[in-house]
Amino acid sequence: MSYELIALLMFSSMMLMLLTGQRVFAAIGSVAVIASLLLWGDGGSEIAFGAAMKLMKWYPLLTLPLFIYMGYMLSESGIAEDLYKMFHVWMGPIHGGLAIGTILLMVAISAMNGLSVAGMAIGASIALPELLRRGYDKIMVTGVIQAGSSLGILVPPSVVLVLYGMIARQPVGQLWLAGVLPGLLMATMFIVYIVVRCKMQPHLGPALSEEERNVPMSEKLKLLRAGILPLAIFFSMTGLFLMGVTSLVESSAVGALAATIAAIVKRRMTKGVMENTLRKTLAISCMFMWIILAALCFGAVFDGLGAVKAIEALFIDRLGLTPWEVLILMQLSYLIMGTFLDDTAMLVIVAPLYVPLVKLLGFDLIWYGVLYTITCQIAYMTPPFGYNLFLMRAMAPPEVSLTDIYRSIVPFVLIMICALAIVMAFPQIALWLPEWHYSR
Known part of the structure; x- marks a missing residue:
């Protein structure tokens, strides 16, 4: 044989x-x-x-349980909910303001957890009922939460990029920095879409009523301080890393310790919170390590x-495809697999084939890691069996049907495809930040 x-x-x-x-x-x-x-x-x-x-x-693998612990501690202790309350008060007076605040909430949660599931859980349980109660269009806001939560696998500390770094033998620090600008680019594109759409159709995202706007400034400042706390944890952690004070693993330890101290200071540290956090952290960490x-x-x-050499010969020698055509075929295959597999399964199934081939074709593996992650985001929301679609269906209230969920993701999938094309056409969007940081 x-x-x-x-x-x-x-x-x-x-x-x-x-x-x-x-x-x-x-x-x-x-x-x-x-x-x-x-x-x-x-x-x-x-x-x-x-x-x-x-x-x-593999020493950087220690970041995996530490960042997962940090995210669940902030979530289980309710500190992440303070972010939404802050966005609700400060962004509510403008049309689509709560939807914009939800995108910012998803970015913040992504920066604290690294998993799309956490953003989806908080968005569907906290943001979605509030948005629907205030008259927001159910189709638009369902898409907002799904698209925003997908940023969790791109914005650092992305767990998916940790797995990719392990399999592709690439530095996780560079991968995380490479995901920053594409993640912010995509979030900005989502916000621009919401602003334009709500300006053309104000009924889709009504502003807060006059009564709800009349919040005393002291209350606004109090919510601002509470909402800034989780952001301060993230920026202090990443700031120490970027300044070279701490290594990647040490930064993850700083984040985990800061989240624990924040829960204690806010008097939200209970036996139940600690037990749930440790159980979920252990379950997710062990699952990823086995994978x-x-x-x-x-x-x-x-x-x-020698399967990689055989595939290279098939694409290049027999079919006569150019390196860029091969790369596009790879991305299309991820989109197809994403309709029935999650990102981790896709990575471990095809990475042994694709990563060496990408290197042979002369492409940068850090840049390709970002392309893979963006493609996973698109696949998460692609019918008929996109991962996020069914997560949303399980968490959404009864008035949001599966048809509504399918319709909601169309504009956001198109935006993601545009973002993928931009990053493919301009690799420096992903590569500039890691090159700048590590060249210092």
Whole structure:
């Protein structure tokens, strides 16, 4: 049997196991281990062992549980809710102001957690009922929350970029800095769309009533101080890192400690808050570590088979495609897979194939990590089985139907595609900040 056929058999077996509902790490890891034992006998077991040792020795992986802990501590203690109250009071008087505040809330939560699920949970449970109660169009605001929460996997500290850095063997610090400007670009495009849309159709985002605007300045300042606290935690953490005072792992520890102190100072630290935070942190961290371990094992087997060289020969030599055409095909494949897989599964399935190929084609792997993440954001919101679509359906009130959710994402998906095209056309949007920081 040829190596190409073995690689195809491994890939199809893994996809079949995923379609039967097996856990991602189990499907990928079992196929890799069985294939290595069949190909290389008892010596093949060393591949999985070597992958485990590589995972345990990767120091930046410590950022994963620390940032997840920080995000859940801020969420479980209710400190993140203070942000929405602040945006509600300060942005409410203008048309679409609460929707704009929701986008800013999503950016802030993304900067505190690194997971889109956290932003979706807070947005759907806190922001959506308030927006609907104040007469905002349900289709528009549903799309706002889905699009805003997707920023969680692009804006640092992005957990997805940590996984990509592990698999692609790229510095996580550079990846996080590379995601800053594209993330802010996308958030700005969302806000511009909301402003223009609500200016043309004011009924979609009515301003607050006169009674609700009459909030004493002392109350406004109090909410401003409460809302600034989680932002201050993030900016102090990233500021220490950018100034070179702390390393990446030390910054994550600073963020986790600051979130804990903030909860204690605000008198919101209870046994239940700590228990829920630790349980969720442990569950998410262990899940990601098992997935990374399976991905490393799978990638090692693929490297041993020479599958990357075979794919390169297929695209470049036989089909005669240019490097840019190959890159666009890769992005399209992510969009298709994103209709039925989450971002982590997509990454560990195709990264062993795509990352070495991207390097062979002469593209920057830091830049490609940002492209992959933006494409995942689009795939999250693409029917029929986009990840965010069903998260929103599970969390939204009964008056928001699945049809409404599907309709809501159309303009935001188009905006994301435009943002992806801009970052592809101008790589320095992603590369300027890490190059500037690390050249100092």
